[in-house]
Amino acid sequence: MVEQLAQIVHVHGEAWTIKELFVLPNEYVYWSIQIVMYPFMTGLVAGAFVLSSLYHVFGVKQLREIARFSLVFSFALLPVAMLPLMLHLQQPLRGIHVLMTPHFSSAISAFGIVFMTYACIVGAEIWFVYRRHFVETAQALKAMPTRSMANTLRLRLFSMLTLGAWDISEEALHKDHRAVTVLAGIGIPVACFLHGYAGFIFGSVKANALWMTPLMPVIFICSAVVSGIALCILCYVVTQELRKWMAKRKIARWAHEENAPTVEQLRGAEEFEVKMVANYLMYFMIAALTLEILDLIFRGYTQVKSWDILREVIMERDFFKIFILQYTIGNALPFLLMVLPGRSVKRITVAAVLVIFGVFMMRWNVVIGGQAFSLSFAGFMHYHLPIIPHDMETFKEGLGGALMVLMTPFVIFYFMNKIIPVFLEEKTH
Numbered sequence: 312m313v314e315q316l317a318q319i320v321h322v323h324g325e326a327w328t329i330k331e332l333f334v335l336p337n338e339y340v341y342w343s344i345q346i347v348m349y350p351f352m353t354g355l356v357a358g359a360f361v362l363s364s365l366y367h368v369f370g371v372k373q374l375r376e377i378a379r380f381s382l383v384f385s386f387a388l389l390p391v392a393m394l395p396l397m398l399h400l401q402q403p404l405r406g407i408h409v410l411m412t413p414h415f416s417s418a419i420s421a422f423g424i425v426f427m428t429y430a431c432i433v434g435a436e437i438w439f440v441y442r443r444h445f446v447e448t449a450q451a452l453k454a455m456p457t458r459s460m461a462n463t464l465r466l467r468l469f470s471m472l473t474l475g476a477w478d479i480s481e482e483a484l485h486k487d488h489r490a491v492t493v494l495a496g497i498g499i500p501v502a503c504f505l506h507g508y509a510g511f512i513f514g515s516v517k518a519n520a521l522w523m524t525p526l527m528p529v530i531f532i533c534s535a536v537v538s539g540i541a542l543c544i545l546c547y548v549v550t551q552e553l554r555k556w557m558a559k560r561k562i563a564r565w566a567h568e569e570n571a572p573t574v575e576q577l578r579g580a581e582e583f584e585v586k587m588v589a590n591y592l593m594y595f596m597i598a599a600l601t602l603e604i605l606d607l608i609f610r611g612y613t614q615v616k617s618w619d620i621l622r623e624v625i626m627e628r629d630f631f632k633i634f635i636l637q638y639t640i641g642n643a644l645p646f647l648l649m650v651l652p653g654r655s656v657k658r659i660t661v662a663a664v665l666v667i668f669g670v671f672m673m674r675w676n677v678v679i680g681g682q683a684f685s686l687s688f689a690g691f692m693h694y695h696l697p698i699i700p701h702d703m704e705t706f707k708e709g710l711g712g713a714l715m716v717l718m719t720p721f722v723i724f725y726f727m728n729k730i731i732p733v734f735l736e737e738k739t740h
Contacts, residue, residue, distance in 0.1 A: 322339060323339070323341060323401065323704075324339030324340050324341045324343070325339055326697065326704065326705055326708075327340060327343060327694055327695050327696065327697055327705070327708065327709075328340045328692050328693070328694065328695075329692065329693040329694075329695060330690065330691075330692055330693075331690060331691045331692070331693065332685075332689060332690035332691060333685065333687055333689040333690040334685040334687065334690035334691070334692060335685055335686060335687055335690075338685055338686065338692065339692070340679065340682045340692050340693075340694040341682070342399075342678055342679075342682060343399075343679075343694060343696075343708040344696055344708060344709065344710075344712065344713045345395040345396070345398050345399040345707065345708055345712060345713070345716070346395065346399060346678050347671075347674050347675050347678045347679065347713075348395040348674075348713055348716045348717075349392075349395040349396055349399075349509065350506070350509040350510075350531060350535075350674050350677075350678075351538070351670065351671055351674045352388065352391050352392050352394070352395060352716065352720075353392045353505060353506045353509055353535070354506050354509075354531065354534060354535030354536075354538045354539060354670065354674075355388050355535070355538055355539045355542050355720075356385055356388045356389055356392050356429075356502070356505065356506070356539070357502040357503060357505055357506040357532070357535045357536065357539060358535050358536045358537065358538050358539010358540050358541075358542070358543075359381045359382075359384050359385035359388060359539040359540075359542065359543050360381070360382070360385040360433065360498060360499070360502045360539070361499060361502060361503075361536050361539065361540070362374075362377070362378065362381040362536075362539060362540050362543050362588065362591070363378040363379070363381040363382035363385065363495070364378075364495045364496075364498065364499050365378060365591065366378030367382075367436075367491050367492055367495035368492060368495045368496050368499065371587075373583065373584065373587055374584060374587060374588065376584060376734065377543065377547050377584045377585075377588060379440065379733055379734075379735070380543065380546075380547050380550070380733045380734070381539075381543040381547075382433070382436065382437060382440065383437065383724070383727060383728070383731055383733045384542075384543060384546060384720075384724055384733075385433060385539075386433050386434065386437055386727070387720045387721075387723040387724035387727055388720045389429070389430055389433065390719075390720075390723065391716060391719045391720045391723070392426070393406070393426070394716050394719060395716055398707040398708075398712050398716070399707070399708070409422070409423040410423040410426075410427060418508065418511060418512055418515070419512075421508065422505075422508045425501060425504055425505050425508060426505065428501055429498065429501045429502060429505050432494050432497060432498040432501060433498065435490075435494055436491055436494040436495060436498065437731060438472075438474070439487045439488075439490045439491045439494070440487075440491055441731045441735070442473065442476060442479075442487055443479050443484060443487070444731070444732075444735055445469050445472040445473045446473050446476075446477055446479050447479070448465075448469045449466060449469040449470045449472075449473060452465055452466040452469065453466060468730070472730075503532050503535075506531055506532055506535040507528040507529070507531060507532045508528075509531055510527040510528035510529070510530060510531030510532065511527070511528045513527050513531075513677060513678075513681070514526075514527030514528055519681050519682075520615070520617030520618075520620070520621055521621060521624070521677070521680060521681040522677070522681050524606055524609075524610075526602060526605070526606045526609075527606075529602055530599065530602045530603055530606065533595060533598045533599035533602055534599045534603075534670050534673055535670075536595045536599075537592065537595045537596050537599050537666060537670055538666065538667055538670035538671075540588060540591060540592045540595065541592060541662075541663040541664075541666040541667050541670075542663070542667055543588070544585055544588055544589065544592065544659060544660065544663040545660060545663045545664060545667065546724075547584070547585065548585060548656060548659075548660045548663075550733075550734075554734070582656050585656050585659055585660075586654065586656070586659065589649050589654070589659045589662070592649070592663070592666070593646065593649055593650065596642065596645075596646055596666065600638075600642050603673070607625070617688065619688075620684045620688045621684075623684075624680060624683050624684055624691075625680075628683065628691065629676060629680050629683065632672060632675070632676055632680070633672075633676050633680075636668075636669075636672045637669050637672040637673055637676060638669075640665060640668065640669065641665055641666065641668050641669015641670065641671075641672050641673070642666075642669050644662075644665055645661075645662035645663070645665040645666045645669070646662075648661060648662040648665075649662050679694050682694070696709060696710060697709030697710065698710050
């Protein structure tokens with residue numbers, strides 16, 4: 312009877328954990344790929360918002376177009392930030408309790424408050440940026456003598472999005488612009504706190520020698536900005552390439568308009584903005600890499616009691632993942648691609664892909680590497696990512712669940728762009 316019960320009871324983490332040497336019986340790699348995806352996705356949210364704030368707060372007018380792009384993309388990433396946690400929870404329906412029972416004695420609950428605050432800030436900022444577009448679209452649909460069912464639904468949608476604010480005079484638009492500046496200024500620390508919280512969660516785990524460092528939140532924030540800017544560069548270039556292809560073949564509706572941008576204009580805007588954003592990317596890369604190396608040197612210099620097993624994990628067992636994949640391929644190589652003479656959009660795009668990979672490996676090495684050694688300091692655990700799922704758990708905590716999380720924001724962004732076009736020509740006011 313006991314053996315039958317043992318077969319029925321399934322321990323979370325048992326399916327992908329391989330133990331080596333002396334590991335305590337109740338130890339497994341509990342935090343798997345979805346907990347790697349969680350700080351990775353929240354970092355993309357914060358980084359994309361910081362990039363948009365370079366124009367709205369600091370007045371870098373040359374980044375006007377990519378700033379609007381990154382703002383909308385940040386909002387598309389926002390619902391996905393909590394998706395990895397929902398997939399990881401054994402009782403996902405209880406996850407809403409974090410938002411419904413707020414209190415600051417719990418870091419998880421505080422995250423719920425910050426998450427909702429940030430969502431309101433970004434949503435309000437997008438509304439102020441696109442309010443003129445909502446009003447003008449609704450007025451144009453109203454002026455139609457006859458409307459199809461689709462246009463009638465669009466009229467109701469855009470009328471609702473105006474929230475009753477139909478005034479688009481110069482004074483009203485100036486107030487909108489000031490509101491955007493204020494919201495973006497407030498949103499920067501909130502976005503940093505949104506992702507710094509993830510580093511706080513790891514850095515406050517006293518039982519784990521690799522995670523316990525006060526630098527963890529700051530490292531997470533800097534790497535978040537790096538990953539968000541790199542992803543915006545990549546998506547902006549891909550989207551612009553699609554627009555150039557559509558403009559050349561006159562496929563899209565906007566390509567037939569009189570003032571539609573030409574292929575040369577699109578190529579020029581893409582090259583100018585991408586090269587300028589790449590400079591900011593390099594600045595944040597230097598800050599993030601400096602903090603990570605400083606933390607590593609500090610650990611080696613102090614050599615606390617757990618340093619022996621940490622050194623074996625960092626310098627031997629995870630040497631390839633940390634120093635080759637993360638630092639060399641994900642940091643040094645893209646930095647060289649951007650800093651060497653003759654920098655082009657293609658080189659910057661390749662560098663952006665490598666930077667995103669490097670930040671992902673940083674998250675992997677922190678989350679998985681932090682669980683690679685037993686609390687006994689005498690054994691090790693290895694995480695094997697489930698590729699082919701054989702049940703729902705191995706799907707959620709495997710490659711399928713990770714890919715689903717990665718693809719979801721792009722689907723959301725596609726449908727959002729139908730309502731709030733990211734390449735809308737901004738009129739001066």
